[in-house]
Amino acid sequence: MNLKKLSTLLGLSQTTVSRALNDYPEVSEATRARVKAAATAHNYTANTRAKSLATGRSMAIGHVIPISTRHEIVNPIFADFIAGAGEVYSRNNHDMLLSVVPDKDEERTYRELAGKASVDGVIMHGPRPNDPRIKLLKSLSIPFVVHGRASDGDTDYSWVDVNNRRSFERAANFLFDLGHVRLGLINGLEFMDFARRRKDGFLDAHRQRGIAADPALMVSGEMAEDVGYQSARDMLGRAEAPTALIVSSMIMAIGVRRAIGDMGLKMGRDISVIIHDDVLSYLPNGADIPIFTATKSSVHHAGQLCAQMLLDIIRAKDQTPRHTLLETGLTVGESTGPLRQR
Amino acid sequence: MNLKKLSTLLGLSQTTVSRALNDYPEVSEATRARVKAAATAHNYTANTRAKSLATGRSMAIGHVIPISTRHEIVNPIFADFIAGAGEVYSRNNHDMLLSVVPDKDEERTYRELAGKASVDGVIMHGPRPNDPRIKLLKSLSIPFVVHGRASDGDTDYSWVDVNNRRSFERAANFLFDLGHVRLGLINGLEFMDFARRRKDGFLDAHRQRGIAADPALMVSGEMAEDVGYQSARDMLGRAEAPTALIVSSMIMAIGVRRAIGDMGLKMGRDISVIIHDDVLSYLPNGADIPIFTATKSSVHHAGQLCAQMLLDIIRAKDQTPRHTLLETGLTVGESTGPLRQR
DNA sequence: GAAATCACTCAAAGCGCTTTGGAAATGATT
DNA sequence: AATCATTTCCAAAGCGCTTTGAGTGATTTC
The missing domain is CATH 1.10.260 (434 Repressor (Amino-terminal Domain))
Incomplete structure (x- = not known):
């Protein structure tokens, strides 16, 4: 028909x-x-194809997902983000075009998306400091929104981000207030912008208190359970072990909890833990009382915001960049307590 | 240009x-x-749109992701599946079109995908017993592959599935061999086909041994950490508690482990646990010795197989349905041990 | 009663590509 | 030199839609 x-x-x-x-x-x-x-x-x-050929609009948004061996991006956090964004697209009769490409092909993919005119806009994931993709997208003059920010870029662009620096600064200060002095940081990969900002916040808090941060207590790695486990074991096994840990994700924290259990310690008493919680639906942070004290920010919601912002930009034709900075709340759970003298 | x-x-x-x-x-x-x-x-x-208008092929595959409140499908398992499928699409110059829709709109979405001719084929997720979507897709005469199977359907169609029944039958027998008699099952939602098959396998093993399965020790729920936790606490708190548990996913198992720890028990000694492991990249089952004894089957690989099968079908024009049944291996880890007399 | 207005409707061009059915140029064969 | 096959290229139709610019009849206005 x-x-x-x-x-x-x-x-x-x-x-x-x-x-x-x-x-x-x-x-x-x-x-x-x-x-x-x-x-x-x-x-x-x-017929969509005929329609978009005639109108010049494709009613589709592109997401380019780079993969390397075991990359940051194809992860549960990403799934929730996509779910949030997808809801918004559906409501607005847009399609979502996902390209899973080896990261070396990422540039080519963006070029093709623009050239083939198969999408009206793009969401960029996992920005790095000074990310070259931003210049590329600007030069292709295709509407885009970045989930996160790329530090030090001179150009302006649209983004939705969590205040990661402030979030981790507050988390560290919260632990200092409880009497802790030796804090460990188990962070995401620090060539990713969000992880770098988190570390900055962590260090800022140290500076404010005049406390020296021990480089041996700051690790960065893939956001996987085993990385959390191994990092926690290593740190807690040291002579000068930390009395509190700040962990960059729930997945890692699950490994941290396993390590703490295996070492016969009790979380919240022997060792305090604060995590960043992306509010993943299938990994809720406890029912009534949170398991982990956490800075939380729903990545599902971030997905919705990014999608909505991009659709607005496409519609508006007013191309001044837009920004949304999300603050996180610090929710106290059972994983933190005052420093105990041993 | x-x-x-x-x-x-x-x-x-x-x-x-x-x-x-x-x-x-x-x-x-x-x-x-x-x-x-x-x-x-x-x-x-x-220009893709012009090209596909002229050729009649859109070089895109559709995935329809139904969402209800906190649905099975938008989960980490799904993320790994998508990653696997996406890789195959990229290599074959196909795009992936994701529609995240409220489940009541699912039928309409399939109809539109076919009507708008925006995809050359569809992957169907999360089949239920006697799933009406299969008839729908057949009637729309659009190539499709089901990830999983829909029991009791009279019609034939293409699918890629894990031998879930056999897998759980073996798991239960493994526990019986260790002397356990009271087994608990913490399963996914049993209106999903895979969960039903797993339960069937669990029950078959009981029948083979002449052991009665206790309905109080079989629960089914969303595959989330908290569901695993609560189910394990409930079961293990009973007067007639199980001595071994079979858990349908790693995510649930994390909650089970937490419950076991909170109750002061030791996994592998006081209580045995076997899980089904979908081999998620960020939730590896331990490094050298697996944490959990597990039946494993990579969902990432399943994604690749589904995608490849669909592309083959589209190309072949030979429309006889294809099937791939994946067997799982039973890998012994530290979470199981012989029954101890208390 | 003629002119102007309004409310509907339509024929045809065009979006950027593929593909059919030739045509022109080239080279080989008689 | 004429014929034929081969290679290389092209004009134009068509994919299914939107949109421009124009036309029709009915209603209102002068």
Whole structure:
């Protein structure tokens, strides 16, 4: 079933049928109703390809997911982000185009997305400091929103980000207030911008208190359970072990908890832990009382915000960049307590 | 830059340029080289929309992800599946179209995907017993592959699945062999086909041994950490507590481990646990010796297989359904041990 | 009663590509 | 030199839609 058939079937021209379906005013309500009824009756939907060829809009948003061996991005956090963004697209009749590409092909993929005109806009994931992709996207003059920020870039662009620096600064200060002095940081990969900012916040808090941060107590790695486990074991096994840990993700924290259990320690008493919680649906942070004291920020919500911002930009044609900075709350759970003298 | 401009630029017709780029034989190698060089030089890629309108193929595969409140599907397992499938699509120059829709709109979405002709095929996720979507997809006559199976359907269709029944049957028998008699099952939602099959396997093993399965020791729920925790606490707190548990996913198992720890028990000694491990990259099952005894099957690999099968079907035009049944290995880890008399 | 307005409707062009059915140029064969 | 096959190229149709610019009849206004 296509426009042509439908219109001959109705005894109308293609123009009228098209206008009726797309809610143009130049069509009487009577015919509009008749046309719409026929469309649903014959299960007619306009062919997207033809439609976007004619209109110049593809009604689709691209997400480019780079993969290396075991990369940051194809992870549970990403899944929740996508779910959030996808909801917004659906509500706005847009499609989501996902390209999973080896990271060396990432640039080519962006070029092609622009050249092939298969999307109206792009969400960029996992920005690094001074990320070259931002210049690339600007030069391709395709609307885009970055999930996160790329420090030190001279250009302005649209982004949605969590205040990671402030978040970790507060977390560290919270632990200092409880009497802790030796803090450990188990961070994400620090060539990622968010991880770098978190470390900055961690260090800022130390500076404010005049406490020296021990480089041996700051590690950075993939956000995986085993990395959390191994890092915690290593740190807690040291002569000068930390009395509190700040952990960059729930997944890592699960490994940290396993390590603490294996070492016969009790979390919240022998060792305090603060995590950053992305509020993943299948990894809730306890029911009533949170298991972990946490800085939290829903990545699902971030996905919605990014998607909505991009759609707004595409619609608005006002290309001044937009920014959303999300603050995190610090929720106290059972994993933190005052420093105990041993 | 488009075909027209490029061809006038080269002093050739659009036909020739198109044929040169698409490796048709009717073009001399000399001109082909010249054309290709010009294309890359001017950063030309054929407009996908126009191309697919002309060819009738969209070079895209659709994935419809239904969401309810906190649904099975938008989960870490899904993320790894998508990553696997996406890799295959990229290698074959296909795009992945993701539709995240409220489950009540799922049928409409499939209808539209077919009507709008925006994809060449579809991967169906999370089949239920007697799933109506299969009939729908057949009636829309669009190529599709199901990840999993829908029991009791009379029609044949293409699928990639894990032998879930056998897998859980073996797991239960393994525990029986260790002397356990009271086994607990912490399963996924049993309106999902895979969960139903797992339960069947669990029950089959009981039948083989002439052991009665206690309904109080079989729970089914969302595959989330807290569900695992609560289920384990409930079961282990009973007067007639199980001495071994079979858990349907790593995420749930993390909650189970937490419950066991909170109750002061030791896994592998006081209580045995076997899990099904989907081999998620960021939740590895230990390094050398697995933490959990597990039946394992990589969902990432399943994603690749589904994608490849679908592409094959689309290409082949031989529409006889294909099937791939993946067997799981039973890997022994530290979470199981012989029954101890208390 | 003629002119102007309004409410609908339509034919046809165009979006950027592929592909059919030739045509022109080249080379080989008689 | 004429014929034929081969290679190389092209004009134009068509994919299914939107949108421009124009036309029709009915209604209102002068």
